[in-house]
Amino acid sequence: MAENEPQVNEFQEMIGTCDAILHVFKMIRKVAATDVPVMVTGASGTGKEMVARAIHQRSNRGKGPFVPINCGAIPRELLESELFGHEKGSFTGAYRSVAGTVERAQDGTLFLDEVGELPLELQVKLLRFLQEYTFERVGGRKSIKVDLRVISATNKDLVELIGQNQFREDLYYRLDVINISLPPLKDRGDDAIIMATVFLKNYASKIGKDIHGFSPEAITAIQTHSWPGNIRELVNRIRRAVVMAERTTITPDNLGLQFGSINPEPFVNGLGLKEAKAKFEAELLSAALARYRGSVQLTAKALKTSRSVIYHLIQKYEIPLTRLTS
Ligand SMILES: Nc1ncnc2c1ncn2[C@@H]1O[C@H](COP(=O)(O)OP(=O)(O)OP(=O)(O)O)[C@@H](O)[C@H]1O
Numbered sequence: 519m520a521e522n523e524p525q526v527n528e529f530q531e532m533i534g535t536c537d538a539i540l541h542v543f544k545m546i547r548k549v550a551a552t553d554v555p556v557m558v559t560g561a562s563g564t565g566k567e568m569v570a571r572a573i574h575q576r577s578n579r580g581k582g583p584f585v586p587i588n589c590g591a592i593p594r595e596l597l598e599s600e601l602f603g604h605e606k607g608s609f610t611g612a613y614r615s616v617a618g619t620v621e622r623a624q625d626g627t628l629f630l631d632e633v634g635e636l637p638l639e640l641q642v643k644l645l646r647f648l649q650e651y652t653f654e655r656v657g658g659r660k661s662i663k664v665d666l667r668v669i670s671a672t673n674k675d676l677v678e679l680i681g682q683n684q685f686r687e688d689l690y691y692r693l694d695v696i697n698i699s700l701p702p703l704k705d706r707g708d709d710a711i712i713m714a715t716v717f718l719k720n721y722a723s724k725i726g727k728d729i730h731g732f733s734p735e736a737i738t739a740i741q742t743h744s745w746p747g748n749i750r751e752l753v754n755r756i757r758r759a760v761v762m763a764e765r766t767t768i769t770p771d772n773l774g775l776q777f778g779s780i781n782p783e784p785f786v787n788g789l790g791l792k793e794a795k796a797k798f799e800a801e802l803l804s805a806a807l808a809r810y811r812g813s814v815q816l817t818a819k820a821l822k823t824s825r826s827v828i829y830h831l832i833q834k835y836e837i838p839l840t841r842l843t844s
């Protein structure tokens with residue numbers, strides 16, 4: 519995502535209908551009313567920041583600031599000053615005093631993003647801060663007290679990091695008082711299609727293109743893609759598709775999802791996955807043998823396998839050998 523684009527979906531609230539997300543919505547409402555630290559976990563692009571903002575907005579700090587800090591994106595030498603601020607002259611280049619993220623989150627929410635990336639020495643400082651909500655700026659002596667709520671997020675397994683002595687257990691228990699875990703998009707049932715439809719409507723109207731929906735193949739593509747980049751990937755593919763579309767419906771090609779062009783209904787035809795795979799293998803082999811005029815050698819080369827595998831498959835699928843050459 520480009521730097522000048524907002525991190526939060528510019529158009530709407532969180533979308534979700536599957537049980538796991540309905541549970542997340544319930545958790546958001548419950549924790550919003552309190553000040554307890556919340557840890558949001560989930561793979562990249564699953565909506566961790568969106569959840570953090572949703573909690574903030576619904577809390578009684580909603581009118582205060584939401585201040586994110588990406589612990590993984592700031593060089594470690596700068597991280598302490600970024601978090602806690604610094605006094606003029608405290609290090610080379612510190613020409614004036616600057617308030618850190620913690621101070622700017624006064625009356626609001628401090629969002630510690632990618633908290634698993636925090637170096638150990640700063641984990642100690644953060645832990646100390648979380649005990650009293652007081653801190654000193656780098657190079658400063660005055661103790662400053664703030665009133666804020668902490669939400670953190672990570673796509674790392676912190677328990678594993680604790681086992682490797684890369685994350686402090688005491689800090690973990692301070693941050694992970696309530697855990698909200700976001701499932702990957704592929705496990706959210708119809709939500710992928712529901713979200714895709716909303717994103718499509720929004721982006722199409724934003725750039726003034728008349729697009730009604732998805733072709734049946736595109737629906738299949740969305741349903742069967744594994745979505746390693748989760749909702750961020752979905753947002754980006756829909757944007758791309760809206761730009762690329764030449765007709766009033768989105769095709770798998772517009773989405774950059776070629777495999778979606780296989781429509782499982784006529785193809786699978788009531789077969790299970792195993793039978794469908796066998797059928798596909800047999801059809802592919804026949805087609806390749808036909809193209810190479812029965813040459814086992816060329817067929818094996820084209821299918822990147824050995825001749826013995828081709829011979830084995832010919833027998834297995836009882837492919838008629840009219841013009842078998844070698
Ligand atoms: N449930 C949802 N409904 C609508 N949009 C969503 C939902 N979840 C995430 N998004 C959108 O998906 C994109 C990624 O979400 P977000 O930045 O919150 O994820 P993340 O888990 O913080 O990602 P990363 O690990 O890459 O930092 C954003 O554009 C966000 O608006």
Ligand SMILES: [Mg+2]
Binds near residue numbers: 566567631
């Ligand atoms: Mg994020």
